[in-house]
Amino acid sequence: MEVLDYHKLKIFKTVADTKSFSKAAELLFLSQPTVTLQIKKIENYLGITLFRRDKKGVFLTAEGKIFYEYASKILDDYNLMEEGLSNLKENLQKSLRIGASTTIGDFLIPDILPQFLRGKENIKVNLFVGNSKEIEEGVLSKIFYVGLIEDEVHSNKYEQFEFFSDEIILIASKMSEIPEEIDVKELNKYRFVFREQGSGTRNIVEKRLEKENVKIKPDIEISSSKAIARLVANSDYLSFVSKLVVKNMLGIHLKHVKIRNISFTRKFYCITQKNIRLPKIDREFIQYLLDIEG
Numbered sequence: 001m002e003v004l005d006y007h008k009l010k011i012f013k014t015v016a017d018t019k020s021f022s023k024a025a026e027l028l029f030l031s032q033p034t035v036t037l038q039i040k041k042i043e044n045y046l047g048i049t050l051f052r053r054d055k056k057g058v059f060l061t062a063e064g065k066i067f068y069e070y071a072s073k074i075l076d077d078y079n080l081m082e083e084g085l086s087n088l089k090e091n092l093q094k095s096l097r098i099g100a101s102t103t104i105g106d107f108l109i110p111d112i113l114p115q116f117l118r119g120k121e122n123i124k125v126n127l128f129v130g131n132s133k134e135i136e137e138g139v140l141s142k143i144f145y146v147g148l149i150e151d152e153v154h155s156n157k158y159e160q161f162e163f164f165s166d167e168i169i170l171i172a173s174k175m176s177e178i179p180e181e182i183d184v185k186e187l188n189k190y191r192f193v194f195r196e197q198g199s200g201t202r203n204i205v206e207k208r209l210e211k212e213n214v215k216i217k218p219d220i221e222i223s224s225s226k227a228i229a230r231l232v233a234n235s236d237y238l239s240f241v242s243k244l245v246v247k248n249m250l251g252i253h254l255k256h257v258k259i260r261n262i263s264f265t266r267k268f269y270c271i272t273q274k275n276i277r278l279p280k281i282d283r284e285f286i287q288y289l290l291d292i293e294g
């Protein structure tokens with residue numbers, strides 16, 4: 001005997017809401033045959049037909065409409081139950097798990113997290129710092145619920161929104177003889193140190209330079225922006241870094257080299273996995289990010 005569990009009811013409601021088996025499969029990260037099979041199991045168990053198909057899509061039958069009303073109530077009650085249990089658990093111990101790409105984790109989170117935590121008690125914070133690709137993977141595997149990255153993701157597996165504006169600048173040693181402003185075509189005259197592949201900063205720069213038909217092959221790759229800044233300050237290498245990284249070094253150890261008629265601006269993004277209920281503390285942190293003016 002097939003049980004009408006939460007999983008099957010969720011699939012049914014998603015098909016009914018989207019009027020499409022394929023769209024429901026996409027939203028739920030399931031294959032279309034899996035969705036079709038689960039609907040068929042419900043129909044066999046109840047002995048009714050839930051959907052009719054025509055050229056415009058799939059629509060609920062009379063029996064399907066009745067089943068939809070009850071299924072919706074059951075799913076709402078299930079969500080309320082989860083909320084109640086989640087609140088109870090969070091009152092006992094609150095844990096905020098965040099994944100942040102390197103620039104955000106090293107140079108932005110230390111400034112904004114204390115303000116969020118002010119007045120909150122018994123909150124345990126776990127912060128993982130890695131490159132943008134690692135953060136995306138961590139969100140999908142639920143190592144952490146909230147991911148903060150330096151480049152937009154192009155996948156329907158995530159919810160995402162902008163929360164901070166950042167500028168990437170070209171830096172050189174304060175002692176370098178490079179002019180204060182150069183043409184983009186002159187970049188190939190210099191030696192560069194870049195972040196590693198998968199870095200949000202590097203992705204932004206390479207995409208922008210590609211529009212100018214300029215490709216730079218770095219001589220050195222380093223996974224730490226702080227290490228890059230120190231290396232540039234003590235050498236003749238150039239690099240692109242977030243202005244956040246070097247704000248305390250500009251004019252002292254480093255100088256900002258402008259590229260004529262080109263700027264590198266970007267948004268920082270918060271990502272969460274789609275179709276997942278976040279703990280209350282994570283939702284509060286996301287709302288806090290929305291209120292930040294970057």
